Amino acid sequence: MLRYLVIAALVCVALLPFAARADEGWVLERFTAVIVIREDGVMEVEETIEADFGALQKHGIFRDLRTRFKCEPVKEGPEPLYPCPGGKDRVYKVVAQPVTDASGEAVEYKIEEIDHGIRLKIGDPDRTVTGLQTYHLRYTVEGALNAFDDHDELYWNVLSDTLVPTAVAKVTVVLPAGAEVETACYQGYYRSRERCKTASSGSTASYTATRILNAGEGITVVAGWPGGIVNVSPPLLEDRLSIDDFFTFDAAELGGAIVAALAALVLVLRLWWAHGRDRAYKTLYYLTNDPAEGTRSLFARRDIVVEFLPPERLRPAQMGVLLDERADTLDVTATIVDLAVRGHLHITEVAKKGWFGKGDWKFKKKEGSGDSLLPYEQELYDAIFEGREEVKVSQLKNKFASDLGRVKQKLYQDSVSRRWFKRSPESTRNIWLAIAFGMVGLGALMVLIAGLQFSRALIPVPLVLGGLLMLPLSRAMPRRTAIGDEALRRVLGFRLYIATAETRRQEFNEQQNIFAAYLPFAIVFGCVDKxxxxxxxxxxxxxxxxxxxxxxxxxxxxxxxxAGMRGFASSVSTTIASTPGSSG
Structure with a gap:
């Protein structure tokens, strides 16, 4: 097993790990470690670290001790008596003791959890030091020894992955009396087979690096002795968290998941039916004037009667909101054309410059139309001209998006004031979108809890799926009132008139201005060509x-x-929705 050590300087501005990578100029003058292996198998480790910071201002050092290792198959050498099975982690129990300096005075330190181990942050965060500093560390380690058929062993990375050079590195291992120690020692970078100096006398072994260790190099010691002298206990093992720990896949979990899935599906559909399905009059209101209403049946037939005039003198954008429950940019574009038709502005096509020039149009303000504007129309009209008498469409690029948002907001307010919706459709979509994300988050939390506590993570998964289903369904949650549903029926009748207009060509030859008057509605209905x-x-x-x-x-x-009007509608829609960060 390997144990990694990282020693790094603390920069003077903050206690940050690995700070020495960007702050060289100091060295470990000497690193010594004495490891006493007791008969009960516990290791008592005492380290002396002499760090020379030179003229640099430092708070101290970090000492990282790795305490957790992933169990892996033995690729070479004998198998230990106590295997480390896959799916588990081997854990060392490390207990740190007070840190002192060269004079024996206590040095402030703090222990924190890090990935696969602990970190000793040694030094005063409010005071810096320079020059040669000595730190004495003491700690005990339990569970680090290995037992084999013919011997017991310590395999220990005493110094590894240092961030600064180490001038002298020496390790001493002391076993109980009567032990004959066999040794091996390696120095250099990870997986290096370069030998370092070893010596043994009775139950004591020493290991010394034969050269200066560069940053990133370390020293690994191996000590072996006959079995029976030290009580080598089985390693401390902990289950490693894996996907299998979250699931049992027994009848209880599978049955619970099925029940939860049915419940989630019923919940989502019930929410849509109760809060997203349109209300409707129970009878033909335009014939009976009966105000009784209920939720529109799923397969209810809508009686569409052709409307030859805009119902209730509705404007194109209002019909657009009724049709798809959205204030689209196309609705705003149709409103601009409608304002022109009604005499509030004049649209002039600007000739292209060159073969590759882009089309442009000019709006010129007109007064005295005698036609009052609705709030959303006035907002649009004022935003277009902003006190000017005329403006080109291209001049609105990247400048109109915020105005567009306000126009849409007033259009939504108009639909609520007419009692087509109880709440702005956009607000309704946002509320249900938040509910959907909430369901996903709550479901994920329940999956985590059920998996960690009961290994039954599959049961709450349908709640997550229900939330994911609610995400696209949130777009359909705006709910028309019975008044709005009746208005929609009439709008659909007028749209039918526009869509089938070709059958009434002879009538149009006798009606003045009908082509222009109904053109904005054709834009909203997507029936311009027809x-x-x-x-x-x-x-x-x-x-x-x-x-x-x-x-x-x-x-x-x-x-x-x-064809030109299609280009106009496309250009205006793109331009008024463009922002400085977009390419529109």
């Missing part, structure tokens, strides 16, 4: 409806205008 197709061949009628609010770069043609 709406334009209905006016194919009616370029004059469609052109007259756009002339007052849109100026293109060429003669008006319905399909060309529609």
């Amino acid at each position: 709406w334009a197709k209905a006016f194919e061949g009616l370029d004059e009628v469609a052109g007259q409806s756009t002339a007052a609010w849109y100026t293109g770069t060429g003669p008006f043609q319905v399909m060309a205008f529609t």
Whole structure:
């Protein structure tokens, strides 16, 4: 077994491990260790460490003692009498005693747990020292000896992985009287077979490095003696935590996991049904005016009747929120077009510069439309112009994202004020997203507790899975009220009208401005091409409806205008959502 030692200087600003890697200029002038092996198998170790800091200001040294080792198969040499089986850790019981200096005065030290061992932080954190400093360490070790068929043995890395050079390194091993010691000694880097000097006399053996040990080099001593002189107890073993420790996979655990899975599934579905499923009138409200309502049935048929006019004079963005429970950037873009159609601004297409120039559009403020703006529309209108009379779309790049957020927030507030939702859909999604993460976190904690305490980690796993299922489901948790559900039914009727407009082409030839008036709704519905197709061949009628609010770069043609409007919508949506850190 190996035992690693790390000695490092403490920098004067803080007690930090491995600080000497970045702060050379000092050495270990002398390292000596006396290891007395008692008849009961306990080792009494006394070390003297002489560190020369020179003119450097240091607080002291670190002394790392490794106390835990992973059991591994013996690759060469005889098998010990007491094996160290896989899946376990061999543990040394180390008890440290007071540290003193060269005059025998106590030196302040602190013990802390580190990976695979303990660390002695030796020195006063409030005082620095220079020059040659001597530290006497004493501690006992239990469980470090090995027993074989024909002998007992100590294999010990006394000094290993030092961070500074060591001028002199010497170790003495003392056994009970009557023991004849056989020795071996190695020096250098890890796995080095370079021999160091050994000598033995009776029950005492000495080991000395034959040269200065560089930083990172160490010294390993081996002492063997006939069995029966020292009571070598079986090693101290502890189970190493592994995945198998968390599970039993018996009937109780598997049955519990199945029950928990069913319970988690029922819980998630119940939460969605009770808090995410839309409310609806129990009868055809537009016929009966019966306010009785309930949760919309899973397979309920929605009676869609074509609406030839925007229901309740709703605006495009309002319909967009009703349709997908989101205030999308496309809804805001459609609102800009709607504001232009209603006479609040004029849109002018800017001619491209060169073959590879990007398209751009200019907004110009118009007054006296006689049409009042809703709060979210006023917020959008003010954010676009900011006191200016005109502005290009490109000028809004990386500057409009915060304004966009406020517009969306007012659009959500509008939907709540109309009693379509009891709470902002965005707030609802965020709340349920937090609940989902909470379920995952609680489930993970319960898995850890059940695994560590009862080896039944599988039972709470379904709670984690339920939380993961709730993550995407949180997007569907905004819940329309019965009023909102009825408004949605009517919006779907109007969308049906837009989507099937081609069948009513002859009607459009007789209606003024209908192409432009309903274009913003077609943008929200994703039906721009279908709406334009209905006016194919009616370029004059469609052109007259756009002339007052849109100026293109060429003669008006319905399909060309529609293609340009798609580019406009895409460009505006990307630009107003862009931030300085994005590429939009």
